[in-house]
Amino acid sequence: MSNRKTSLKLGAAALSALLAASPAMAEGEYGILMKTLANPFWGAMGMGVEDGAKSAGVEYYMQAVESDQAAESQLNVCNTMLERNPVAMITAAINSTNLLPCLKSAQDKGIKVVDLDGNLDPAILEAEGIDITFSIGSDNVLAGAQGAEYMVSQLGADATGPVLVIEGLSGNITGEKRARGFAEKLAELAPGLEIVASLPGDWDRGKAANITNDILTRNPDLVGIFAANDGMALGAVESVFAAGKGEDVVIIGVDGNSDAVKSINEGRLTASVAQLPYLVGKQAVENVKVAVEGGEVSEQIIVPTLVLTKEVMDGGTEPLLEYVK
Missing domain, CATH: 3.40.50.2300 (Response regulator)
Structure with a gap:
């Protein structure tokens, strides 16, 4: 757990160096594109991706950008990941439009595309002719x-x-x-x-x-x-x-x-x-494996939310507390 907590505190420079040093994807790996791991929300989601990949028995490759406002940088990272030909791309777009060219290219190459945390607008996707595999996140x-x-x-x-x-x-x-x-x-x-x-x-x-x-x-x-x-x-x-x-x-x-x-x-x-981002990340990987293997997955997967208060945490009886990271 200490290593995971440390990862949440990576500065932009250290994070960039880490990502640049990552090996190229092998055939069959999943590409995971986050917003920024400097934000504890996305760090927790990254922990969920890690545990989901372990439980699903799949390999993955995760990247992120320096901030959750770096829309252009995220598109560049997405295009770079696309060149590595993953079997699936799980993407948390910074806004509803910045990744559209990359996602359209992924679709054209037969790559499964997942909208992580519900950041894409269905009306815009339809207008652009992009058919994602599923969207997962909270309501x-x-x-x-x-x-x-x-x-x-x-x-x-x-x-x-x-x-x-x-x-x-x-x-x-x-x-x-x-x-x-x-x-x-x-x-x-x-x-x-x-x-x-x-x-x-x-x-x-x-x-x-x-x-x-x-x-x-x-x-x-x-x-x-x-x-x-x-x-x-x-x-x-x-x-x-x-x-x-x-x-x-x-x-x-x-x-x-x-x-x-x-x-x-x-x-x-x-x-x-x-929003239980850990659970979102975990279920995203588990469900995309089902889709990659030809199974049926709902187009919209809603992960529950929990109003977190001191009373709820002190009580310790709420089952969803297990996923608060």
Whole structure:
């Protein structure tokens, strides 16, 4: 486990060197293209890929880019992986369009293509004539809705006051679905809670902290913050506590990564809708093996989510806690 934790802390330069030194794919291997292993979410998914490959008895080759905003670099890596002729490519696209040329080429070569973590837009894929083998991930609209449900459970259905939504990277379907699911469910359950700002935080902790500072200045009575991932939620936590309002604002993220778990246990972050990335990675490899061998696999595989709170973790009875890494 210590080696795995170390891998999550690789800097961009070290990660690039590691990937550049990786051997070429042998025939029959799977190509795994992540966003960035510097993010604990993708690190946990990488752990799931590793364990899934072991249980499925397959070889794989994993690469990632320096950040989850490096769309052009990710396309270049995808094209390089394509040249190695894997039997399947499991890809977590940075946005809905950046990998389309590579995925179309993979399809033309008969390579099985998997949408990892549901980052591709089905309408765009259809327009481009790309038929992926399957998409696997959480229901992101539902994840946002779960965040709203938990916020209302803490504040009350009759609560009033301003709420901030920190979105993901502009144009990214994952963050858009999470923000939309939250907003729609919040309006349904607690119409007195008003979303006073819904702004892109670009998956960046520092930017989210700055957004939170700005909104707190304008709305000192802020009662809730929903962030489309844990990194941004933790940036919001920093600003809220620095302003002396740590007891007044319910802050909810999405992912359930290791940093969020630590913050929840410390009584800072209120909750995270855990996406169980470890389980996503593990099931992706196991299911693509079935597809490669000619078996039937659902076109849409939904992995469950879990609202992770201190009470849930202290209780220790929730079966899904096994997959929180």
